[in-house]
Every structure is written in C-alpha cells, then in structure tokens.
Amino acid sequence: MKIMKDVTEAIGNTPMVNLSRIxxxxxxxxxIFAKLEYLNPGFSKKDRVALQMITEAENAGLLSPGQTVVELTSGNTGTGLAIVCACKGYKFIACMSKGNSVERARMMKALGAEVVLVDQMPDSVPGQVSGEDLALVEERTKQLVKELNAFRADQFHLESCNHAHEYNTGEEIWEQTDGNVDVFVDFLGSGSTFSGCSKALKKHNPAIRCYIAEPATAAIYAGKEITDLGHKIQGGGYCMDLPLVDKNIIDGYVQITDDEARGTARRLAECEGIFTGFSSGANVCAALKLLATSEKGKNIVVTINDSGLKYLSTDLFEDM
Ligand SMILES: Cc1ncc(COP(=O)(O)O)c(C=O)c1O
Incomplete structure (x- = not known):
C-alpha cells in the first residue's frame, strides 16, 4: 500500500469477516458477514459520510476555504467531520446532546473541534437520547449555522450521505462477498447506511432483501405501538421521519431490545474478538433473528458501526 497524502485516504475499504463463531x-x-467499520480512522462508519459531505459541498461551491462547518451529531459523524476538517483546514463545531457518551465529546475536542453540549429534556435519561432531546439539539444547531454563516453538514438531509454508502460501502460489500449476499439488515440513525447500501446492492441484484432493525419499544417504521422513546442503542432509533430513507426499499422489519443489543455486543467481543457498541450488537442480533426465522441458511451482511471504546463510560461492558 502506498503512502497516503492524509488520513482521509484511510477512510473506507474496511475488511469483512464471517461471524462463524457467533x-x-x-x-x-x-x-453473517460483518463489515468492520470501526477500523476507520475515527473508529466508526460515519467517517465515510463526513468525507462525502465535505467533498460534495466543496465541489458544489457550497463550502469555501475559511468557512466554519457545523453539525448536529451523536458523536460519530462529528468525529469523522473533525478528522476531515482538520485535514482540509476548516473550523468545525459539533452540536450534541449531553445524553451521548462523554468519550465522543472528548475525542472531537482532541481532534480540534469545538463541542457545544445541549441539555436533555428534564425527564430524559443520560445515555438515552430521545427524539425530543434531538429536537433541542436541532434548534441550537440552526442558531449556530445562522450566527456564523456556517456550512451545515446535515447528516439527516444531505444526499451525499447516501452516496457515501451507495458508491463505497455497498459496492465494497458486493465485491467482498463476490455477490453472494441474500440479505442486508441495518439499525437506522439517519438511515443513510441502509439507503445507500440497499440501493447499491439492489442495483446489482434486485432480489437482495433489505431489512431495518429498530428498538423494540420504538419500532415506528414497522408500525408498532411506541411504548418507550428511551432506549440504549446510541446512534439511532430516533422515532422520527427519515428523509434519506426510501421507504419502498424496505423489505422487512426486526425489533431489538436494549438487552439483546447489549448481550450481542458482549458476545461479539467474547467470541469473535470484535469490540463494538450497542448498534452493532443490534445489527448482529437482527441478523441472528432472521437466520433463525425467515432467512434460514442465507448470507446476511451487517456493518459493525463503531468501536466499543466509545462506550466504556456506559453499562455496555460493565460487570462482565
Ligand atoms: C454507532 C452508530 N450506529 C448506527 C448509526 C446509524 O447509521 P445511519 O445514520 O447510517 O443510519 C449511527 C449514526 O450516527 C451511529 O453513530
């Protein structure tokens, strides 16, 4: 491998592992074929989205040298943006909920970002970011963008986020599996991983089925009754409309509890040597459920979204 001009060139082209032990x-x-997205420079799949958002904005003339970049983040996109902005010389401000784990804010600051932390709703629980908490962060983000005439790297609305996964992650999955993929399943945050990968895979083979995984108590897309907006699966399950998701490409739904996501993340660490977070536990748990039911005997692809190191202040690996 040749010497890279900067660390942004190390984003993507992640390895894929057969989770045969689990x-x-x-x-x-x-x-279950797992794409190890925690091996990106910011230790998450969101580095891909960060790079694509900035590159497409530059190419479209929406971001100029000296301009500030602002983003509403649960931490991973912010980390990716901090890395990309550091390499490209933009000032970056991350706006995030106090409900997200402290490691994320610290890492962004270390990478040169300014971090604006927004209080949660009075009845919200630290470690559990609800849609209402996110609405507060959205309000503050909009204010900052206006005040600073900043470029908003909006992971919930910019098509470039879907492109990151359509042109890269999805194509890599197709190549790495030699096309031997039957199912893709993914826990939704912005939905760009799901949308981008599903689009790329279905373009190669329309018979590939794409499922979404949702928190059991907040399975809005499956049309289930919402019983609790709080859950531990950080990075998604916000129970709100996701404009980047084309609802027509959803072939099915799987519900995952906090305990299942956590339990599977623990098993991944223990028996596969893969140290990751709740949402990756949710993805693998969803794949296991599908293999046990409607997709018995099939090849299922999931992403391992971020590193377990980002959850050391949570109960994910506590008292094991
Ligand atoms: C840890 C983690 N898991 C899952 C997701 C959801 O990914 P997407 O936004 O592509 O739906 C995110 C998004 O930020 C995340 O940080």
Whole structure:
C-alpha cells in the first residue's frame, strides 16, 4: 500500500469477516458477514459520510476555504467531520446532546473541534437520547449555522450521505462477498447506511432483501405501538421521519431490545474478538433473528458501526 497524502485516504475499504463463531454459538444456519467499520480512522462508519459531505459541498461551491462547518451529531459523524476538517483546514463545531457518551465529546475536542453540549429534556435519561432531546439539539444547531454563516453538514438531509454508502460501502460489500449476499439488515440513525447500501446492492441484484432493525419499544417504521422513546442503542432509533430513507426499499422489519443489543455486543467481543457498541450488537442480533426465522441458511451482511471504546463510560461492558 502506498503512502497516503492524509488520513482521509484511510477512510473506507474496511475488511469483512464471517461471524462463524457467533452463528455456531446461537445454533443458526447461514452466514453473517460483518463489515468492520470501526477500523476507520475515527473508529466508526460515519467517517465515510463526513468525507462525502465535505467533498460534495466543496465541489458544489457550497463550502469555501475559511468557512466554519457545523453539525448536529451523536458523536460519530462529528468525529469523522473533525478528522476531515482538520485535514482540509476548516473550523468545525459539533452540536450534541449531553445524553451521548462523554468519550465522543472528548475525542472531537482532541481532534480540534469545538463541542457545544445541549441539555436533555428534564425527564430524559443520560445515555438515552430521545427524539425530543434531538429536537433541542436541532434548534441550537440552526442558531449556530445562522450566527456564523456556517456550512451545515446535515447528516439527516444531505444526499451525499447516501452516496457515501451507495458508491463505497455497498459496492465494497458486493465485491467482498463476490455477490453472494441474500440479505442486508441495518439499525437506522439517519438511515443513510441502509439507503445507500440497499440501493447499491439492489442495483446489482434486485432480489437482495433489505431489512431495518429498530428498538423494540420504538419500532415506528414497522408500525408498532411506541411504548418507550428511551432506549440504549446510541446512534439511532430516533422515532422520527427519515428523509434519506426510501421507504419502498424496505423489505422487512426486526425489533431489538436494549438487552439483546447489549448481550450481542458482549458476545461479539467474547467470541469473535470484535469490540463494538450497542448498534452493532443490534445489527448482529437482527441478523441472528432472521437466520433463525425467515432467512434460514442465507448470507446476511451487517456493518459493525463503531468501536466499543466509545462506550466504556456506559453499562455496555460493565460487570462482565
Ligand atoms: C454507532 C452508530 N450506529 C448506527 C448509526 C446509524 O447509521 P445511519 O445514520 O447510517 O443510519 C449511527 C449514526 O450516527 C451511529 O453513530
């Protein structure tokens, strides 16, 4: 591998691993192929989106040298943006909820970002960011963009986010599996991983089925009753409309509880040596559920979204 001009060139082209130990441990038929997105420079898949948003904005003349970049983030997109902005010389301000883990804010600051932390709703729980909490962060983000005439790297609305996964992650999945993929399943935050990968995969083979994983108590897309907006699966499950998601490409729904997401993340660490967070636990748990039911014997692809190191202040690996 040649010397890269900067660390942004190390974003993407992540390895894919067959989770044969976990499928064996759960006694299911079929394969789970996991794309190790925590090996990106910011230790999450959102580095891809950060790079694509900035590159497309520059190319479209929406971001000029000296302009500030502002983003509403649960931490991972902000970390990616901090890295990309550091390399490209933009000032970056991350606006995030106090409900997200402290490691994320610290890491962004270390990477030169300014971090604006927004209080949660009075009845919200630290570590559980609700849609209402997110609305407060959105308000503050809009204010900052206006005050500073900044470029908003908006992970919930910019098509470039879908492109990051359509042109890159999805194509990599197709190549790495030699096209031997039957199912893709993903826990939604902005939905860009789901949308981008599903679009790329279905373009190659329209028969590939794409499922979404949702928190069991807030499965809005599956049309289930919403019983609790709070959950521990950081990075998604916000229970709100996601403009980047084309609802027509959703082939099915899987619900995951906090305990299932956590339990599966722990099993991933213990038996596969993959140290990751709640949402990756949710993805793998959803794949296991599908292999045990409607997708028995199939090849299912998931992303391992970020590093477990980002959750050391939570109960994810506590008292194991
Ligand atoms: C840890 C983690 N998991 C899952 C997601 C959801 O990914 P997407 O926004 O592509 O739906 C995010 C998004 O920020 C995340 O940070």
């Amino acid at each position: 499928t064996k441990a759960f006694g299911v038929e079929g394969n």
